[in-house]
Amino acid sequence: MWYALSWFLIFALLTVWSVCVWLVHSVVAWSITGAGALAGQAQQLEFLALPEWAAIWLSADVLQALNTSLASVLPWLASISSAFPAAVSWLGLLAWIIWGVGFLLLGVGGLLLHGLIAVARKTSVP
Numbered sequence: 001m002w003y004a005l006s007w008f009l010i011f012a013l014l015t016v017w018s019v020c021v022w023l024v025h026s027v028v029a030w031s032i033t034g035a036g037a038l039a040g041q042a043q044q045l046e047f048l049a050l051p052e053w054a055a056i057w058l059s060a061d062v063l064q065a066l067n068t069s070l071a072s073v074l075p076w077l078a079s080i081s082s083a084f085p086a087a088v089s090w091l092g093l094l095a096w097i098i099w100g101v102g103f104l105l106l107g108v109g110g111l112l113l114h115g116l117i118a119v120a121r122k123t124s125v126p
Helices: 002-037 039-047 052-057 060-124
Strands: none
Touching (some): 002 060
């Protein structure tokens, strides 16, 4: 009976692991695809203004530095976000590799648990 319980536990954990990897893959693929759609909108970020309460507390030099920094970062951000949809094709392979590593670890854990139960049964039987 202990063998059945241990393998039931391993298969239940494998089910949870599979669902978690699938959910994370789905959410990341969805968000990367959405980020790629925003690639052309990076130039519109220049027109964002600081709120009034923030402008009161910052000096003109700091505001100028922020605007300069934002203007230098926007082209880099646009190039990175336009490359995001190309990463989705590799994401599936990465998810399968991560799932496989988890599968192997759970399988080895199941075998170790099986062996531990076998040793415990031999030592408990007179």
